Amino acid sequence: MNRTEHISLMATYNQWMNLKIxxxxxxxxxxxxxxxxxAFFGSIIGTLNHLTLGDRVWLKRFAQHPAGYAALTPLSTLDTPQRLDRLAFANIRELQAHRAWLxxxxxxxxxxxxxxxxxxxxRYHNMQGVAxxxxxxxxxxxxxxxxxHHRGQVTTLLTQAGRDVGDTDLIGLVE
Structure with a gap:
């Protein structure tokens, strides 16, 4: 498996796990x-918000790559989060819809x-504005x-709340 195949596998794993969570x-x-x-972000929804906002920050940075990824163009309409510990989505239904799109x-x-x-x-700037x-x-x-990392935290929080996510191993997607 080369690096681009690995990245595609990780993107598929991301989607698969988010659906389960x-x-x-x-x-x-x-x-x-x-x-x-x-938990570090308090609640299940707090951790899921952090993960979603963190993904948005990184994807908006990746959109600045010289390759000019057209797939990242839709992110230009979204604000860049100033903090990763805020609740951008207070209910699971709105957050889940955004997550599926993302x-x-x-x-x-x-x-x-x-x-x-x-x-x-x-080249990018971190959350403190440092290049x-x-x-x-x-x-x-x-x-x-x-x-x-953060899905692992959410899986633990869900287990503590009496919900089983099921198999979380990447090997489940590897042929």
Whole structure:
């Protein structure tokens, strides 16, 4: 498997896992989703919001890549979050709809990446406004790792709330 195939696999894994997580989350009441469970972002909905806003920040940065990914153009109509700990979506239904849209954008973007793009450097500003420049492939790897990290937290919170997400292993998608 080459790097672009791996990125497409990770985009597919992202969508697959989000479908499972949101299905389990929709079984809980709004109150249960908003309950502070002692996680870094407080609640299940807080953690899901963080993940969605973080993805938006990174995808908007990736849209600045010299390759000019057309799949990321729809993000230009969205604001760039100033904070990643706010509730942009207070209910699971709105958040799930946005997440499904965003996951399709990620899939389309992942399929548009070519090997030479991955070796380029990307200039961007972090959340504090500090300029940075890093290898694009490393940033894409971080993007997917960040998703996996926080979905693991959400899976734990859902389990504590009595909801089973089921199999979460990437191996379930590998042939």
């Amino acid at each position: 949101y299905e389990a989350a929709r079984e809980l009441s709004d109150e249960a989703l908003l309950a502070d469970r002692g 996951d399709q954008v990620i899939l389309d973007w992942a399929q548009a990446i070519s090997e030479p793009h991955l070796d380029q450097r990307l 940075a420049e890093k290898n694009f492939y490393s940033l894409v790897t971080h993007f997917f790792n960040h998703q996996t």
